[in-house]
Amino acid sequence: MREGMVGKIIKYITSYLRLIFLKIKYGKKLECKINSIKSVYVGKGVRIKINPGYKLVLGESVYLSDYCKLECLSGDITIGNGTFFNDCCKIICFDKITIGDECLFGPNVGIYDHDHRFDIKDMLINKQGYTTKSIEIKSNIWIGANSVITKGCIINKRVVIGANSLVKGIVKSDAVYGGVPIKLIKVIDK
Template identity: 35%
Template sequence: MIFLKSIYHLNCFIKKLIFLLCYGKKSFQIGRKLQFRKGFSLVIEKPGKVIIGNDCFFNNYCSVAAKNKILIGNGTIFGENVKIYDHNHKFNRFDIPIKNQGFSTGSVEIGNHCWIGSNVTILKGAKIGDNCVIGAGCVVNQDVPSGTILKPSSTIWEKIKIIPK
């Protein structure tokens, strides 16, 4: 197990260097202890920007695609196959193919100490507050208040109940 973890850490270190070289520190800013597993994908198109806080973790096959701005707070963890997009195709004209209509953009903000479950998709304009749990399979395209549990396949939100030590 130690050998596998060493490989993950080495791969992550190399990929972070490549991302920084490709995108530069203006477009890609990362805090300390950013870790991600295999299949992590990052695409930043000008003038896009991705800022990831300290001590964040992305599990296998997560992707982040920015044309505007994606901000991720400290201590946030992501399950497998999470997708984050700050843009969407325009599709309001029938006389032009969708792929030629351009994009609409909006920033994405994810707070501190959130847990984003597996197979979650976060879309442009979403703002997730601090200490939220986003259940596996959710699609998030609007604001989620701090301290909220968002359950999949519903719009039911619950406030997180803090359990005293």
């Protein structure tokens, strides 16, 4: 039991050092409170990229598990208090991505506010650029493993998205959804 406690202390101290390094590297582009070793957890292999002119805002008690990737390429990412990301989640932002408080994300969830263009017939797809539209994920959401959230999504409060789902459009509150693309599975009693 004692070894478990020592391991946990080392885990949080290492995370705290990672967070301090990121704060030094990005300065005002990374907004978060560093008032204790549990302010924000940053797991091993977490990759953060914030291009000039953009910012990443992390609320209190945000947990970024191992190998998560957050990129503010030409837009801002804001993550609310108490939100948890399991291993290998990706958030890639070209417009704006906002995530509320107390959300849970299973492993390998991808959040992308952009798509590759492919409408110009005489141009290679990889040369056409992107179309973008912001994403808003409100509070008290659970997104199952391997799900993908696409540009323009609004996920309202108290929603569960089943594993391996493709999320598009506006998702109404107090319900469980799943599938490719998602469909209503059941309404959650209030």
